[in-house]
Each structure stands twice: as C-alpha cells, then as structure tokens.
Amino acid sequence: STVQGVGTFVLLLMTQFGGYIVAPSAIPDWFEWIFWINPFGWAMQALLANEFQTGSKYDNVSVKGQTGGDSFLSVKGFRLGAARIGYAFAFLIPFAIVSVFILGLVLSYVRYEGKKKATVKDENIDE
Secondary structure: HHHHHHHHHHHHHHHHHOOOOOHHHHHHHHHHHHHHHHHHHHHEEEEHHHHHOOOOOOOOEEEEEEEEHHHHHHHHOOOOOOOOHHHHHHHHHHHHHHHHHHHHHHHOOHHHOOOOOOOOOHOOOOO
C-alpha cells in the first residue's frame, strides 16, 4: 500500500542520515536539516556524548590538544559537549509525546476494515 511505501522511504532517510551510516560531516548541506529533525540523530548524539565525553577512559589519548573522545566526535562532525545528552532528551521526550498523541487521533478517526470476505452459511452445504 501507499502508506507502507512512504513509511519505508521515511525510515530509510532516518537511518541513512541518523549519524551512524553517514556521519554528520559527510551529509550534504541541503540534507543537513534531516539530521536535526531526526530522532535517530538526536539519540545517536546522546549515546556518543555519553560514551566519549562523560567518562575518563578516553582522557589518556590526546590528539591536537583534545581528548580521544572529543577528537573522534569532532572528526565525525558531531557537536561537542556533554550537554548534548540533555538536548537529546529535550527533543526526544516531546517528540514521543506528540507522536503518541497524533497516533491516538489517527486511530480514533481513521478505520481500515480491510477487504470484505465472502461467508458461506452452514445451511447451504450438502453433506
């Protein structure tokens, strides 16, 4: 159906431009807006900030005056700062609430009954 095709295309864009397959530094300028409205991108930023910037296990590696985690994130094009975790929650929680609200509205007003199926009554069957 049309909805499945559109949903597949949207999911493709979300996974492609979420920061895992294509790094933010490699995303063309005219597609950068997809990264910023993408919940996968915000979740990826929060996970990377949590891994590389909140602990001390990457502090012993130094590249051009940055810690190993900071240099990895800056090379890939991610924004630096542990505050990105809070920004991600500030985006993802309202996104989830709005998505559930829209889903509830759609499910309460739009019904899909499917194709009508023929039924056979028991009294017409010869034994």
